Amino acid sequence: MPLRLALLVLAGLSATAAVAQVALPVAPSDPLKGSPWIEDRLLTRHCLEVARIRGAIVIDPQTLELVMQGGRPVRLKFGEDCPHLGYYERSYFLPDARGLLCAPNHALMGREGGRCRIRAIATMKRRG
Numbered sequence: 001m002p003l004r005l006a007l008l009v010l011a012g013l014s015a016t017a018a019v020a021q022v023a024l025p026v027a028p029s030d031p032l033k034g035s036p037w038i039e040d041r042l043l044t045r046h047c048l049e050v051a052r053i054r055g056a057i058v059i060d061p062q063t064l065e066l067v068m069q070g071g072r073p074v075r076l077k078f079g080e081d082c083p084h085l086g087y088y089e090r091s092y093f094l095p096d097a098r099g100l101l102c103a104p105n106h107a108l109m110g111r112e113g114g115r116c117r118i119r120a121i122a123t124m125k126r127r128g
Contacts, residue, residue, distance in 0.1 A: 047101065048068075
């Protein structure tokens, strides 16, 4: 039983109140394919709705581009290299009770246990 869930049960809360871990499909980027998007603003205190995330692309060891519902991507920026991002096909995170993934409060975790804290979220705009 995960520690968070165990603590909620011990506190007398129902197990359904626990926030479930979310698996995020991750694919490597194609360096030959140019992106029509560039980073616009870097937000150090910002949240994303988890329900809008469709997948992710590894840009580099410190950057993960999220494919969002509606087509406009955003990028998660990490304070350190996250080598596990491109190693497995999935990374994991625990959203908050509102279903949000926030910088700087959350981290992505690899299957092997590595953690990468989200330093900022970059909004994107079309090139040109």
